[in-house]
Amino acid sequence: MTVAANVSNPNQKMDVVFRSAAVELFFGGRRMAAQALPAPFVQRRGQSQIISVHMVSSQVALPPELAVAMVNQVRSNRVVYTIRGTFKVQAKLWFWHYTYSMSALCDLELTAPPCGVLVARRCITR
Numbered sequence: 001m002t003v004a005a006n007v008s009n010p011n012q013k014m015d016v017v018f019r020s021a022a023v024e025l026f027f028g029g030r031r032m033a034a035q036a037l038p039a040p041f042v043q044r045r046g047q048s049q050i051i052s053v054h055m056v057s058s059q060v061a062l063p064p065e066l067a068v069a070m071v072n073q074v075r076s077n078r079v080v081y082t083i084r085g086t087f088k089v090q091a092k093l094w095f096w097h098y099t100y101s102m103s104a105l106c107d108l109e110l111t112a113p114p115c116g117v118l119v120a121r122r123c124i125t126r
Contacts (some may be wrong), residue, residue, distance in 0.1 A: 008048030033057035
């Protein structure tokens with residue numbers, strides 16, 4: 001799965017540096033894939049960029065109940081995945097630096113593989 005992640009810094013006064021960044025893909029609470037993003041990278045004040053995150057997974061063993069749920073969702077042409085991003089961010093304003101952790105959690109509803117298309121999404125950033 002390839003995810004186009006919109007990374008933005010809406011703050012108009014400070015640049016931020018992503019010191020570390022990782023994205024995980026889940027189905028029914030079971031981790032299917034994980035990918036680290038190249039870090040560090042700078043996000044200038046008021047800017048955003050699209051980062052392509054390629055998630056690769058192979059032969060993930062699912063418990064029987066999750067396997068049945070996935071088959072049913074594929075048959076209905078609506079598969080729900082969860083993506084979790086975790087980031088260590090440093091805000092920079094002149095000589096002042098502040099480091100904090102943040103996360104994003106998104107539920108993505110896609111049409112069935114192999115050519116799944118995004119149908120709906122719900123994201124929370126903390």
